[in-house]
Structures are given as structure tokens and as C-alpha cells.
Amino acid sequence: MAIGYLNGKVISSSDPVLPIDERGHQFGDGVYEYIRIYNGRAFMMDEHMDRFFKSAKAIKLNLGQTREEIITVVNDLIERSGLADCDVYMQATRGIAPRNHLFPNVPASISMTVKPFRAMDETLRKNGAKVKLLPDERWQNCWIKTLNLLPNLLAKQEAFEAGAFEAVLVRDGIVTEGSSSNIFLLKDGTLITPPATKHILHGITRIAVLDIAAELGIPVEEKEFAPEFIFEADEVFLTSTGIEIVPVTSADDRVIGEGNPGVMTTKIYEAFMKRV
Known part of the structure; x- marks a missing residue:
């Protein structure tokens, strides 16, 4: 089944959880990564994590978690979903703050979804x-x-x-x-x-x-x-x-x-x- 994750809590991927003052919503102030899962295992996870952390560093975003902690969450969500072939999308934003171009120095808000793989027309x-x-x-x-x-x-x-x-x-x-x-x-x-x-x-x-x-x-x-x-x-x-x-x-x-x-x-x- 498709599931979601937000800052440590597993949720339904259809739950309305986006606050009005979320900086990802207001400014696109964040980065994301898309990981392909084959037979329950993430493909090239290390390379995806490298890029995720480099992107976050480039926009001065403190992810607030180690790569090992994030990988653990991804693997847990895959197992919870029961999906063998699926897509994992993760987003890290600067979270909730009053609207201001200057950004707060806070740990990132991290969300993820695990959904069935969207097969391309072969x-x-x-x-x-x-x-x-x-x-x-x-x-x-x-x-x-x-x-x-x-x-x-x-x-x-x-x-x-x-x-x-x-x-x-x-x-x-x-x-x-x-x-x-x-x-x-x-x-x-x-x-x-x-x-x-x-x-x-x-x-x-x-x-x-x-x-x-x-x-x-x-x-x-x-x-x-x-x-x-x-x-x-x-x-x-x-x-x-x-x-x-x-x-x-x-x-x-x-x-x-x-x-x-x-x-x-x-x-x-x-x-x-x-x-x-």
C-alpha cells in the first residue's frame, strides 16, 4: 500500500498535513530525491544519499539526520508498505516559519512517500x-x-x-x-x-x-x-x-x-x- 512519512511519524499518503506557512509550499525552499525500489531493495542508495546531502548543503539546509538514519527510515517504510517494486520520494524543506525571504536556521522538515512504481509504456x-x-x-x-x-x-x-x-x-x-x-x-x-x-x-x-x-x-x-x-x-x-x-x-x-x-x-x- 502507499504510505507517507513526516518528521518521524508514519501517515497515510493522502493525509492533509501541509501547513500554510511551510516554506516548501511558500518558496519551494527545499530539495528532494527519488529512489527506485526493485524487489524490496533500494537501487544505488549510496549515490542517491550523496546527491541528497550535497543538494541540502548547497542551499544551506541542515537535514538534522545522518544518512544512516534516513536510510533506516526508507527501509522501514518499504517494509511497512509491503510493496516490492515502488517509488520512494523524499523531500526536505526548511519547515514552518513566518513568510520571510531570510530563512530560519533550523533542522529540516523531512517527508517521504512510498507508492507503487509507475510503469512506463514499454x-x-x-x-x-x-x-x-x-x-x-x-x-x-x-x-x-x-x-x-x-x-x-x-x-x-x-x-x-x-x-x-x-x-x-x-x-x-x-x-x-x-x-x-x-x-x-x-x-x-x-x-x-x-x-x-x-x-x-x-x-x-x-x-x-x-x-x-x-x-x-x-x-x-x-x-x-x-x-x-x-x-x-x-x-x-x-x-x-x-x-x-x-x-x-x-x-x-x-x-x-x-x-x-x-x-x-x-x-x-x-x-x-x-x-x-
Whole structure:
């Protein structure tokens, strides 16, 4: 069953618990993390915790708990839910305080939900996904996983309304990432992805794919590239915790490669699922 958690108390995920003066509600003053659970076990928990704590530090938020304490709560909630395959979302905000741009120096308010995994349409993995290129209108520090996702949502919605699965974002003539994913290209046997600068989220599945590429002996280049390079690529795919690895077969209604999921993309996905 789906369950929730707020500051040490297990609750129903549908309980109305958000106070009006909660800073996450008022300002988006907080960070979050999304962890995929396979067969009752969290995948790449250490990497998720690293990012959660780095994000909190970046916005000067004291989480008030150790990573071991948070991991214990996550595992307890998974067990209580009885769900084998599920999504864990955790949010840390600066809590309840009078509305003021200056923030209080207090331990974070931490909430979590455990809900059944939202399965993606597997025909996307089989046939490949369409993407739409859009301007990257987000702030400068996209590596911080904050609650402020409105530009991402608007880009995703615009792509959806255009019949695409994802928006691929472009900043100053350079591809950054998807609205909720990282992007990889394969060109002449080399795997290429934008570098982990402040302009992209340092994805957990991205980390796994780079590690898998090393294991498989696939050369990797982390470098900037223009949108035109997408159409010159042999293969393109997206990665994220929720979608894992999804091939891209067209962008802005232009076919990529042969218009089918590539052999190397499939090989990398199979290696990823072995890790899972």
C-alpha cells in the first residue's frame, strides 16, 4: 500500500498535513530525491544519499539526520508498505516559519512517500521515443535537486502537447539534458554525454551508464555539443531513475540514425538490468 512519512511519524499518503506557512509550499525552499525500489531493495542508495546531502548543503539546509538514519527510515517504510517494486520520494524543506525571504536556521522538515512504481509504456523502449528540442529556461544551478521544477514542467508539457515523450533542453546553443532525464549519444562507437557541470542534474542512472560503458570497453567523452550533433549521431538515448534507459529515434520529427533503437543502446540497457 502507499504510505507517507513526516518528521518521524508514519501517515497515510493522502493525509492533509501541509501547513500554510511551510516554506516548501511558500518558496519551494527545499530539495528532494527519488529512489527506485526493485524487489524490496533500494537501487544505488549510496549515490542517491550523496546527491541528497550535497543538494541540502548547497542551499544551506541542515537535514538534522545522518544518512544512516534516513536510510533506516526508507527501509522501514518499504517494509511497512509491503510493496516490492515502488517509488520512494523524499523531500526536505526548511519547515514552518513566518513568510520571510531570510530563512530560519533550523533542522529540516523531512517527508517521504512510498507508492507503487509507475510503469512506463514499454513500447517506447521497443520502438524508441520522440523528443522535442526546447530552450533551457531554468536557473544556473541545475545540479541541485530542488523543489523548483516549474521550467521543467512547462518544457515537459510543451513536448507532450507536440506529441513527444521528452523535451531536450538547449542553453546558449549547447544541449544540456532532458526536462527530467540525461541524454547520451553514440557516434562512431564512442559514447558522448554533456559534462557534469552546474547546468545539468548529475543523474544516478547517468553514473551507472558511465560505469557500464567502462566495463564494456566503450570509449566515453563527456563534452558539450550543439543540437545539430543529435541528428548526426548513430544512436541517442535518455536516462533517469524512472525510465532507466530509453532509446530516442526522432527529434523535432527528424529521424535519428536508422529510426530504430540502436544495438549499443540495447546492450547498455541489458547490462543495466543485470545490475538491477
